Amino acid sequence: MPPFAEARVDLDAISGNIALLAERAEGALVMGVVKADGYGHGMVPAARAALAGGATWLGTAFIAEALRLRAAGIDAPVLAWLVPPGEPLTEAIEAGIDIGVGSSWVVDEVVDAARRSGRVARVQLKADTGLNRGGIGPADWPDAVAALARAEAEGVATVTGVFSHFACADEPEHPATTAQLEAFHEALAVADKAGLRPEIRHIANSAAVLTRPDARFDLVRPGIASYGLSPIPDLAVPGLRPAMTLSAALVGRKRAVAGSGVSYGYRYVTDRETNLVLVPLGYGDGVPRAATNRGPVLVAGRRRTIAGTVCMDQFVVDIGEDTVRPGDRAILFGPGDDGEPTAQDWADVLDTISYEIVTRIGRRVPRTYTGAVR
Ligand SMILES: Cc1ncc(COP(=O)(O)O)c(C=O)c1O
Incomplete structure (x- = not known):
């Protein structure tokens, strides 16, 4: 008998959605975004399902989330992109987690932690190309890039990625997306000129994977679409299956x-x-x-x-x-x-987004899983 209340998660749906998004991304790598407990679906099972569907990277907001993936035995590359003061940087470096550096403050902290640990920190620099939330803005970008180039020369850090995030990709006609892409190309050019050679450059969330082929770069970072929900309420995406x-x-x-x-x-x-x-x-x-x-x-x-x-x-x-x-x-x-x-129906009624509906389902509701990979 199922629990009296249950959030049942179809892991095959997550794997299938990731496979569909990988096809749409036409050759770009896929990072499964599993922050916030896998958008409420359960982080570790969601991560395993994403990897089974063809994701080769995982993305979290916080280092603690990334460390939980490691503790579960997941050794795929993981990027944690939101680093408040006092985060366990040394642990992250030792666990081989890519640290997303989205503020100039963090650059020195990461370099210090790497020196202390005696290990090379894997760093991905986040450019603010117009979201005006996290990320290093154009005024501070050249200095941050130069500091990381020095850290690479010293052998304490390696810049594995450069990335950014869109503000309005869920409104496909919004001019901000094109402006942000231009700003991202400029940020990449500055990094390149300083000698940084990131393995992966990335900016596309679910909406951009589905609507902006010019935003794919080396990797895409779909979150909500991998859970089967459209990032754009009016955009039906045949084949996506709510999990x-x-x-x-x-x-x-x-x-x-x-x-x-x-x-x-x-x-x-x-x-x-x-x-x-x-x-x-x-x-x-x-x-x-x-x-x-x-x-x-x-x-x-x-x-x-x-x-x-x-x-x-x-x-x-x-x-x-x-x-x-x-x-x-x-x-x-x-x-x-x-x-x-559907979760989208709830979002429509409550004037919110499906993200909030699935993510807010509380701890008291047991998650149960169906599907091949658990
Ligand atoms: C930096 C970053 N990348 C990717 C995503 C995934 O976005 P979405 O769920 O819209 O695909 C998020 C989620 O908010 C994010 O913060």
Whole structure:
């Protein structure tokens, strides 16, 4: 019997999605992006599935995430690209993790850590080409490049990559993408002139893999698309398969008279005599409270809307005169095969992105896995 609440993850879907993206990338290498617990799918199984699908690199935000991959026995190249002060740089260097250097502060820290450890630090320099978030901007880029070139000459670091990240690739007509590509070419030229010879140059997220062949360079970094969700809501990508299905067994059913207020605050009131079922998932599990009276859910073969306030652990669905039996489940989202909503449907209703829907599913919901590679 499945757990009463379950986020079931189809690892074959992740492998298949990566294979499809690799085909789209036409010869560029693929980095499976597995940060934030593999966008909520489980980092280690997602990483294994991505590698099985043809990814040769893995990407995380933080070094701690990359170290967890190593602790699980994954020895593929890993890049961790967000390095706050006090991160375990020496451990990262010793574990052969590529450290993404996205601020001038980090350059000296990495070089010091490499000197202390006696090992050569693998570094990937991140250029800010217009996102104005992480990355070294044009004003500081020549100095950062020169410092890394000196570190290479000293034998304490090797610059394995130069990369950047797009601001608006999910809006294919947005002029920022072309401007950022130009800025990236300039940053690469500065690095080249300083004698840096990175193995991989990369900038493409999922949206760019699917829409910008000119952004592929040596490697692409798809995240959301590898989990089967389109980075561009209006862009259907044939062959992508959503990997996560979130469901829960119904706790019970009760008869309610017309005019019954339902759940905290009585934000839903039955307009007829009806049947209510209880679903044991709530905002404590990552179901947004904003889904009150809005969240779509499949119960008894039909799509319905959450009735009333989403509580910490539970919510209610009005099923009218339909029947349910013990063991029947509510499906919040999945691939859509049986008429269930998708994570994109949830995102549309809640005015957010599918990334947030899958990533926020909490620790209390067990992940279960299907597929060949676990
Ligand atoms: C630096 C970097 N590269 C790649 C990705 C993957 O992006 P997406 O999930 O849109 O493909 C992310 C995710 O935010 C990122 O921060």
